[in-house]
Amino acid sequence: GAGVSQSPSNKVTEKGKDVELRCDPISGHTALYWYRQSLGQGLEFLIYFQGNSAPDKSGLPSDRFSAERTGGSVSTLTIQRTQQEDSAVYLCASSESGGDNEQFFGPGTRLTVL
């Protein structure tokens, strides 16, 4: 079956602009996660959704970052007023409900802020 998909695959933007990153999880997966991968910070957790609610937003680095999930499926990560330090690969993952289930990752969106 189809895996996790993310769009766009690459995004180049200017400092101060807003960007939206999209994630389509595996059908039927109720849990959805956003992570950020950068050279200096490794893999960082950003936010977790169970269904449409986000019980854990603890990893969002600032109030410029927000995310939503609609219909228990597609999720959008929005970064407002982008800064150069936001440049990274943003990874989305999904899993079945239950903490022992592995997370399946999408290919990521490479964000470059000029």
Added chain:
Amino acid sequence: AQSVAQPEDQVNVAEGNPLTVKCTYSVSGNPYLFWYVQYPNRGLQFLLKYITGDNLVKGSYGFEAEFNKSQTSFHLKKPSALVSDSALYFCAVRPFSGSARQLTFGSGTQLTVLP
């Protein structure tokens, strides 16, 4: 808070030789442990996990990992390395209990298998 250490940034091994990629963890209570592999410009691919039961876990592509509770380790192993195993490997942990669902990852180990 949980943490994962991968003490080696780089591991080189000759094709056909056994390989080990090290991982130690810190978590309150019992852990769920995972290994993922990342090929260039690709997302992370799941290799194997330890939930409970047998300490030796077998996964994809001939990889296995051994859970050692006393040493808080979960080293990844393969008896005979292939050049195609060259990639970036990540160990990850999340606590068995509690509401946290996200994975905490190690810094990654670049495995290079030399022909």
